[in-house]
Amino acid sequence: MVKLEMHHIGIVTRSLEVEIQHYENLDYKLEGNIFEDPLQKIRGVFMVNNGTRIELLEGLSETAPTVSFLKKGIQMYHQGFMVSNIDTAIQKFTDDGAILVSSPVPAVAFENRRIAFLYLKNRLLIELIEKEEKR
Amino acid sequence: MVEIENAVAQIIAEVLEINAGSIEQITREHYAAWDSLNHLQIMMAIEETFKVRFTPGEIADIRNAEEIVALIREKLNG
Numbered sequence: 001m002v003k004l005e006m007h008h009i010g011i012v013t014r015s016l017e018v019e020i021q022h023y024e025n026l027d028y029k030l031e032g033n034i035f036e037d038p039l040q041k042i043r044g045v046f047m048v049n050n051g052t053r054i055e056l057l058e059g060l061s062e063t064a065p066t067v068s069f070l071k072k073g074i075q076m077y078h079q080g081f082m083v084s085n086i087d088t089a090i091q092k093f094t095d096d097g098a099i100l101v102s103s104p105v106p107a108v109a110f111e112n113r114r115i116a117f118l119y120l121k122n123r124l125l126i127e128l129i130e131k132e133e134k135r
Numbered sequence: 136m137v138e139i140e141n142a143v144a145q146i147i148a149e150v151l152e153i154n155a156g157s158i159e160q161i162t163r164e165h166y167a168a169w170d171s172l173n174h175l176q177i178m179m180a181i182e183e184t185f186k187v188r189f190t191p192g193e194i195a196d197i198r199n200a201e202e203i204v205a206l207i208r209e210k211l212n213g
Contacts, residue, residue: 068170099179100191119175121183 002089007129008046008053010078012066016045016058023047028054037108042066044109055080055109078117080127086114089128097121104130139185143203146180161200177203187211 013019016034028047036043041064044057059066069077083089086104094100098121104114113130120126140158148155151168155161163169169177178194181187181203187210189197197203 065171068172071170072172097182099175099182099189099194101175103191119179121179123176123179125175 002083002085002092004089005082005131007080007082008055009076010055010057010080010127011075012069012077013056013058013075014070016043016056019056020045020047023054023056035108036060039105040065040107046109078125078127080115080129082129082131084131086116086128086130090116090118093118093120093126101125104128139207140200140204142184143181143200143207146184147177147200147203150176150180158200158204163198181207185211 011019020030024047026049028049031046031048031053034043034045038060041060042057043060044055047054047056057066059070066077069075090100090104099119101117101119104116106112107115107129109115110129113132115130116128118126118128141155144155144158144161147153147161147169150173151166153166153168163174174194174197178189178197182189185207187207189206193206197206
């Protein structure tokens with residue numbers, strides 16, 4: 001049994017600084033500092049409002065994975081979930097027909113714990129985030 | 136065998152919203168709309184239609200419709 005703990009909604013932006021202001025107008029508060037992850041080709045920041053957490057992301061280049069969403073006018077483009085065992089969770093979703101978009105890699109946003117992206121059969125992109133550092 | 140080519144061309148055409156032409160011309164390089172998001176939609180539709188599974192490496196490496204057809208044939212005959 002794989003337990004998923006909702007962590008955030010990923011929102012792609014053209015400019016972090018501009019969108020932070022928009023979300024502050026919606027009473028979201030910054031959670032931590034802006035981070036940069038060259039592996040994911042993005043910079044980002046978390047914001048929270050009444051228990052709901054969003055991750056604002058800005059591509060570092062035209063080859064960033066976020067670019068194709070922006071071009072289609074899609075802002076909310078993934079949901080992130082914490083899992084105890086990322087390998088077991090990936091196996092569960094791929095057994096159910098999901099496509100593993102990116103294999104687990106350490107992520108700057110999560111103290112180098114591993115993340116992976118999956119594309120589900122209902123065409124939803126999800127991010128799995130490892131709860132504990134793999135040893 | 137032609138049925139596979141036609142079905143692949145049709146799936147890609149529907150996702151990219153293009154006219155399905157000759158399969159040799161359907162490449163990621165030729166169609167800017169064949170971006171990473173549409174690539175996932177295409178591969179998911181291909182998997183569902185032909186009841187085959189692709190590895191992450193295969194999905195990442197595919198550059199055109201002919202490669203998809205070749206992989207489908209390989210898996211169906213394997």
